Amino acid sequence: MTVLDAGCGPGRNLVYLLREGCQVFAVDTNSQAVEQVRRLAAALGNPSPAENFRVAPVEQMPFPDAIADVVVCIAVLHFARSGEHFLAMLNELWRVLRPGGMLFCRLASRIGMDFEPLPDGRYRVGNSHWFLVDEPMLLAQTRERRAELVDPLKTTIVQNSRCMTTWVLRKPRAA
Numbered sequence: 772m773t774v775l776d777a778g779c780g781p782g783r784n785l786v787y788l789l790r791e792g793c794q795v796f797a798v799d800t801n802s803q804a805v806e807q808v809r810r811l812a813a814a815l816g817n818p819s820p821a822e823n824f825r826v827a828p829v830e831q832m833p834f835p836d837a838i839a840d841v842v843v844c845i846a847v848l849h850f851a852r853s854g855e856h857f858l859a860m861l862n863e864l865w866r867v868l869r870p871g872g873m874l875f876c877r878l879a880s881r882i883g884m885d886f887e888p889l890p891d892g893r894y895r896v897g898n899s900h901w902f903l904v905d906e907p908m909l910l911a912q913t914r915e916r917r918a919e920l921v922d923p924l925k926t927t928i929v930q931n932s933r934c935m936t937t938w939v940l941r942k943p944r945a946a
Contacts, residue, residue, distance in 0.1 A: 775839035775867055777829045777860075778847030782808040789817040796834055798827040830859040837869040846935075849879035851902035853891035865916060871944040873921060880936035881905045882926040896933050909938050917943050 772793045776785055779797035781804045788795055789812050796819070799805050809821045827833050829847060842864050851857035868874055879896065881903045886894035894903045906924060913920050918940040926936040 772841065773839050774841045774843065775832075775834065777832065777842060777844040777864055777867075779808055779824070780804050782811045784843060784845050785811070786815070789815045789819070792817065793819075794823075795819045796823045796825075796838060798825050798829065798832050798834075800826065800828050802826045830856065830863050832863055832867055834867050836866055837872075838867050839872060840869060841873050841875065842868045843875045845875075845877045847878070848876060849901040849903060851892075853893075853902070857892070857902050857904075861912065865942065868942050870942055872942050874918075874938075874940045874942065876938045876940075877935055878938065879903055880909075880926060880934045882924070882936055883928050883934045884931075903934075904936065909936070913938075913940055916940070919943075 774788050774793050774795050776797040779785060779799045785795055785797065785808065795812065795817065797808050805824050805826050808824045812819050825833050829844065844864055848857060848860055851860060864874055879901050881894065882905060886896055886903060888894055889900055892902050893900045909924060921939040921941050924936055924938060926934050928934050
């Protein structure tokens with residue numbers, strides 16, 4: 772199985788996949804985090820070459836189209852600067868996902884709590900300004916991509932401070 776972690780950080784979501792021998796690709800804008808993922812893969816004996824782990828933004832991943840069976844993007848999309856930036860990131864996640872593949876996203880949302888709105892689709896979440904999605908937006912993006920919602924949207928309210936939603940899609944096999 773080929774897995775791409777978009778916004779991998781230091782690799783905490785990759786440990787199991789690396790141990791199981793999956794071919795892993797990953798990007799993050801933090802060069803130290805990417806280097807840590809390279810070391811983690813080597814330490815776990817994973818056969819993925821070091822060049823699979825790149826310093827790059829999610830919206831400009833340096834990988835070929837349809838490279839991954841599974842794309843994971845965990846706690847990244849809410850850092851979008853605007854609706855346009857969010858769509859650029861989402862389109863890139865979709866580009867690298869093979870037909871029939873699965874996209875697993877966990878992202879901050881407005882599902883379950885109200886937040887102070889700011890310009891460009893962002894909201895004040897504590898001391899941060901995040902791009903927050905809602906259920907109609909996620910379902911519209913699912914329909915627009917002709918994707919299958921693999922699991923119903925699930926949202927967790929985290930200690931009454933933020934909402935994290937899990938959004939899992941399967942890309943259609945035929946265009």
